[in-house]
Amino acid sequence: xxxxxxxxxxxxxxxxxxxxxxxxxxxxxxxxxxxxxxxxxxxxxxxxxxxxxxxxxxxxxxxxxxxxxxxxxxxxxxxxxxxxxxxxxxxxxxxxxxxxxxxxxxxxxxxxxxxxxxxxxxxxxxxxxxxxxxxxxxxxxxxxxxxxxxxxxx
Amino acid sequence: xxxxxxxxxxxxxxxxxxxxxxxxxxxxxxxxxxxxxxxxxxxxxxxxxxxxxxxxxxxxxxxxxxxxxxxxxxxxxxxxxxxxxxxxxxxxxxxxxxxxxxxxxxxxxxxxxxxxxxxxxxxxxxxxxxxxxxxxxxxxxxxxxxxxxxxxxxxxxxxxxxxxxxxxxxxxxxxxxxxxxxxxxxxxx
Numbered sequence: 105x106x107x108x109x110x111x112x113x114x115x116x117x118x119x120x121x122x123x124x125x126x127x128x129x130x131x132x133x134x135x136x137x138x139x140x141x142x143x144x145x146x147x148x149x150x151x152x153x154x155x156x157x158x159x160x161x162x163x164x165x166x167x168x169x170x171x172x173x174x175x176x177x178x179x180x181x182x183x184x185x186x187x188x189x190x191x192x193x194x195x196x197x198x199x200x201x202x203x204x205x206x207x208x209x210x211x212x213x214x215x216x217x218x219x220x221x222x223x224x225x226x227x228x229x230x231x232x233x234x235x236x237x238x239x240x241x242x243x244x245x246x247x248x249x250x251x252x253x254x255x256x257x258x
Numbered sequence: 259x260x261x262x263x264x265x266x267x268x269x270x271x272x273x274x275x276x277x278x279x280x281x282x283x284x285x286x287x288x289x290x291x292x293x294x295x296x297x298x299x300x301x302x303x304x305x306x307x308x309x310x311x312x313x314x315x316x317x318x319x320x321x322x323x324x325x326x327x328x329x330x331x332x333x334x335x336x337x338x339x340x341x342x343x344x345x346x347x348x349x350x351x352x353x354x355x356x357x358x359x360x361x362x363x364x365x366x367x368x369x370x371x372x373x374x375x376x377x378x379x380x381x382x383x384x385x386x387x388x389x390x391x392x393x394x395x396x397x398x399x400x401x402x403x404x405x406x407x408x409x410x411x412x413x414x415x416x417x418x419x420x421x422x423x424x425x426x427x428x429x430x431x432x433x434x435x436x437x438x439x440x441x442x443x444x445x446x447x
Contacts, residue, residue, distance in 0.1 A: 111316075112315035114328055126259035141269065146273065153325065
């Protein structure tokens with residue numbers, strides 16, 4: 105297979121910075137995404153000399169961004185039973201509502217519901233954020249949703 | 259999803275501050291045109307006239323490592339000293355230069371070139387003699403042509419044995435402009 109050389113970092117950065125910022129904003133909202141943006145490219149810079157070829161650089165950059173975002177989400181779940189600050193998000197009402205609705209759920213279920221329905225993460229990502237398997241994440245989310253339904257019916 | 263200039267320069271500063279770059283470069287406007295100035299941990303490694311940044315990034319990556327990024331902060335000292343030089347307020351540069359890719363004879367010639375004082379002219383032959391190869395005037399011409407850090411290493415002060423300006427990587431107009439600035443030659447009427 106043809107060897108694709110690793111481009112100078114400036115090229116990589118210019119080509120990947122917008123997709124990376126897009127992914128971080130989808131996962132974290134606007135303000136947290138700015139900090140995560142810098143962290144993503146510093147991580148990429150640290151790992152860059154070890155790259156053996158220049159193929160799949162978009163996927164590589166987005167994977168680093170996703171890991172940085174998951175670290176941020178994990179920290180926010182660890183540090184508080186509360187959810188991350190979502191006020192800067194594009195659709196604040198929906199999140200405010202989700203925040204209010206889920207306030208009484210057990211912490212893990214609340215986090216799973218939030219990450220699934222608020223951040224639209226896959227169960228694989230949610231599992232990674234919560235330190236459990238995708239299946240356990242799915243169960244936590246659906247048992248949270250069941251609990252919410254019961255509450256609504258009452 | 260546009261990256262704002264603030265976010266962009268925050269990252270470029272942080273990359274340099276964390277010591278993660280092989281080469282930092284910036285484009286600097288001067289009276290002889292826009293210069294691409296590149297620095298490593300060892301000093302200024304390149305000054306290029308009329309640079310095509312993408313081509314230079316490739317070259318710098320091959321010579322010094324792939325972590326090449328436009329990042330103004332590390333080039334501040336060079337920028338300031340070039341500004342002073344072009345304002346006539348600086349006669350000597352106090353900048354380290356990174357000549358690691360330059361080989362023996364060329365390195366010896368550039369070391370001698372660095373000693374040619376402000377406002378003075380020397381010849382290719384004289385420089386060859388000082389570098390220990392008095393008959394290598396033509397080879398010295400080649401070294402001058404490939405000088406990685408013109409202006410800071412003053413190849414513009416080297417002229418033919420008859421006093422003709424001969425050649426310059428950045429073009430003869432610039433050689434003349436630098437020598438006029440230094441008072442080494444009088445402006446053309």
